[in-house]
Amino acid sequence: MSVQAVGQIGQRGHLHLDATIAGAATVVGPFEAKGPLGHLFDRVVKDELCGEKSYERAERFLLRSAVELLLDRRGMSATDVDLLVGGDLLDQITTTNFAGRDLGVPLLGLYSACATTSESLLLGGLAVTSGATSTVVAATASHHLSAERQYRFPLELAVQRVPTAQWTATGGAAFLLNRDGEGQARIVAATVGTVQDYGLKDPNNMGAAMAPAAADTILRHLRARRQTSRDYDLILTGDLARAGLPLLVELLGEEGEHPDNRLQDAGVLLYSPSQDVHAGGSGAVCSALVLASLVLPRLKSGELHRALLVATGSLHSPRSYQQGETIPTVAHAVELEAIV
Amino acid sequence: MEPKEYRQRVQRLEPQRPIARNALWAFVVGGIICLVGQVVQSGLMAVGYTEETVKAPTAIIMVFLGALGTALGVYDRIAKLGGMGANLPITGFSNAVVAPAMEFKQEGAIMGTGARIFQIAGPVIAYGLLTAFVVGIVRFAIMGGKP
Amino acid sequence: MSYLLAFVVGGALCLVAQLVMDLTRTTPAVILVGSVMLGAIAGGFGLYEPFAKFAGAGATVPLPGFGFSLVSGLIKELPKEGWVALFSGAFKATGAGIKAALIFGILASFVTRARA
Numbered sequence: 001m002s003v004q005a006v007g008q009i010g011q012r013g014h015l016h017l018d019a020t021i022a023g024a025a026t027v028v029g030p031f032e033a034k035g036p037l038g039h040l041f042d043r044v045v046k047d048e049l050c051g052e053k054s055y056e057r058a059e060r061f062l063l064r065s066a067v068e069l070l071l072d073r074r075g076m077s078a079t080d081v082d083l084l085v086g087g088d089l090l091d092q093i094t095t096t097n098f099a100g101r102d103l104g105v106p107l108l109g110l111y112s113a114c115a116t117t118s119e120s121l122l123l124g125g126l127a128v129t130s131g132a133t134s135t136v137v138a139a140t141a142s143h144h145l146s147a148e149r150q151y152r153f154p155l156e157l158a159v160q161r162v163p164t165a166q167w168t169a170t171g172g173a174a175f176l177l178n179r180d181g182e183g184q185a186r187i188v189a190a191t192v193g194t195v196q197d198y199g200l201k202d203p204n205n206m207g208a209a210m211a212p213a214a215a216d217t218i219l220r221h222l223r224a225r226r227q228t229s230r231d232y233d234l235i236l237t238g239d240l241a242r243a244g245l246p247l248l249v250e251l252l253g254e255e256g257e258h259p260d261n262r263l264q265d266a267g268v269l270l271y272s273p274s275q276d277v278h279a280g281g282s283g284a285v286c287s288a289l290v291l292a293s294l295v296l297p298r299l300k301s302g303e304l305h306r307a308l309l310v311a312t313g314s315l316h317s318p319r320s321y322q323q324g325e326t327i328p329t330v331a332h333a334v335e336l337e338a339i340v
Numbered sequence: 341m342e343p344k345e346y347r348q349r350v351q352r353l354e355p356q357r358p359i360a361r362n363a364l365w366a367f368v369v370g371g372i373i374c375l376v377g378q379v380v381q382s383g384l385m386a387v388g389y390t391e392e393t394v395k396a397p398t399a400i401i402m403v404f405l406g407a408l409g410t411a412l413g414v415y416d417r418i419a420k421l422g423g424m425g426a427n428l429p430i431t432g433f434s435n436a437v438v439a440p441a442m443e444f445k446q447e448g449a450i451m452g453t454g455a456r457i458f459q460i461a462g463p464v465i466a467y468g469l470l471t472a473f474v475v476g477i478v479r480f481a482i483m484g485g486k487p
Numbered sequence: 488m489s490y491l492l493a494f495v496v497g498g499a500l501c502l503v504a505q506l507v508m509d510l511t512r513t514t515p516a517v518i519l520v521g522s523v524m525l526g527a528i529a530g531g532f533g534l535y536e537p538f539a540k541f542a543g544a545g546a547t548v549p550l551p552g553f554g555f556s557l558v559s560g561l562i563k564e565l566p567k568e569g570w571v572a573l574f575s576g577a578f579k580a581t582g583a584g585i586k587a588a589l590i591f592g593i594l595a596s597f598v599t600r601a602r603a
Contacts, residue, residue: 153439153460154439154440154442155439155442155443156410156411156413156438156442156601156602157416157435157443158418158419158426158432158435159416160419160420160515163356163357164355198343198346198347199343199346200347200350205354208354243353247349279355359509359510362509363506363509364502366501366505367499367501367505368498369498370497370502371493372494373497374493374496374545374548375490375494375497375544377493377544377547378492378548379490381543381544395547396583397583398544398547399581399584399587400583400584400587402584403584403587403591404587404591407591408591411591411595413602422501424504424505424518425502425505427518428519428522428550429501430549430552430553431548432519432550433553434588434591434592437591440592441592441593441596442595442596445600446600449596453592453593457592460516463516463519464523464550467520467524468520468527468554469577471527472531472557472561472576473561473577475531475558476558476561476573476577477573478531
């Protein structure tokens with residue numbers, strides 16, 4: 001198999017990739033199943049604990065079962081996978097690393113908070129394109145309650161949430177990447193984000209902190225590819241939610257990009273307003289769930305021809321916040337094309 | 341765009357907090373909890389407690405009610421609506437102790453529940469005590485310990 | 488009448504705290520600490536006692552009342568115990584509430600768990 005030049009990761013460069021998303025699998029919590037995309041997910045766990053004894057273990061269960069579901073449906077086993085790339089939000093990405101222990105697959109654990117979905121597709125796509133591996137699984141997971149425990153307050157603590165706060169999604173998602181050319185969509189290009197920090201400090205408004213990172217990555221990707229936002233049927237950011245999306249629209253507009261309703265946000269799409277999730281969804285799995293349930297099927301059916309996934313991440317930690325640090329953010333872009 | 345300019349824009353576009361609605365619910369929820377406190381206090385005095393001795397049992401019963409609401413998982417829901425109306429009364433103090441106790445059970449009875457039980461309420465006790473200490477010194481200096 | 492006063496005054500204190508939180512973007516923790524300190528200071532200057540007499544539970548159930556109890560306990564012990572009361576007095580009036588919270592918290596952790 002010939003190895004295509006993959007371009008250059010750099011300030012002005014982007015990656016030419018040639019990988020196929022052969023399949024995807026999603027496992028979600030009961031609350032996500034009640035959202036507008038609920039009927040599109042592959043599996044719904046019946047309670048937040050998933051039969052485990054802690055929410056951290058439940059999150060691990062979600063990631064592992066998404067991977068297992070993905071492989072099962074294709075009659076594959078873990079030994080058929082060359083590489084697992086993925087990440088989550090917990091501590092030292094324990095969800096991914098512990099699930100890796102259970103799965104016994106070569107593992108590269110990643111962290112870029114909620115940008116992990118595109119980071120893992122980017123690196124998985126790169127590994128496949130380079131010929132270094134033939135079968136890669138990219139996986140992410142997050143859990144509302146384990147994230148609350150880590151980033152916010154005890155669950156039973158009386159806290160009034162503010163309108164800009166986001167709701168960490170409970171779920172696991174896994175994508176199978178190879179070069180077979182058959183499946184849901186092709187990964188054709190990607191841009192690695194640079195870390196942006198506009199001095200925002202409020203962890204209850206991550207959308208506003210992440211919008212500049214999304215804008216920077218989208219604009220760099222478009223310029224490097226000599227495209228405009230009109231070349232896309234869909235630009236899916238994740239997860240700026242209702243507080244961050246209008247800011248991104250303004251930032252892009254100032255640079256002459258007006259994607260209008262081509263620009264959608266996973267945090268807005270995952271829940272309905274009546275679910276009282278404030279500004280919308282977030283979490284490492286949020287954009288992965290929307291990608292797998294909504295975007296990939298439409299690329300496969302030909303309804304969409306070209307889509308850009310721009311997952312965004314807030315890179316703060318509870319400690320950095322307590323020490324008064326601002327919130328650095330990053331966004332990675334992965335360009336997807338329908339298989340013709 | 342300059343970061344400062346962007347931060348101003350964020351403030352401009354930020355969804356507004358429902359200030360009037362929050363304030364109203366804080367009043368209602370806080371008022372009801374204090375009303376319950378008054379009922380408890382009057383009830384205790386009716387069975388023989390005096391102005392002097394009624395404070396501690398009232399506090400204990402209110403703390404119990406806050407703890408019960410927390411253990412049953414309803415106190416956080418009351419606070420979602422009532423905000424400070426649920427936080428400011430002593431039942432909220434109780435919630436601030438009981439919630440981490442339940443939460444960190446997962447990390448063990450000693451280093452979880454035991455070590456982190458005052459994670460939220462600790463600052464209130466610490467700075468309340470410090471303030472009382474300073475106020476006491478001032479009183480002592482001025483009045484020499486006369487009641 | 489005492490019930491109405493408790494409702495209105497207690498509700499008003501919570502309303503003010505809520506307004507401060509929403510208008511100044513202060514975190515709840517800072518407001519709670521601040522209100523205990525304010526209650527303690529007001530108690531030290533003899534301002535809180537008449538307020539508590541007037542509003543009953545409306546003044547003593549919210550956190551400023553906790554600050555007031557800390558100080559009033561300490562002041563009450565000063566003549567009897569002298570300087571030692573600076574260290575021991577504050578817990579005399581508030582110890583029951585704090586200990587109750589601790590006991591109920593630990594008991595709750597035995598019998599139930601935090602959930603969604």
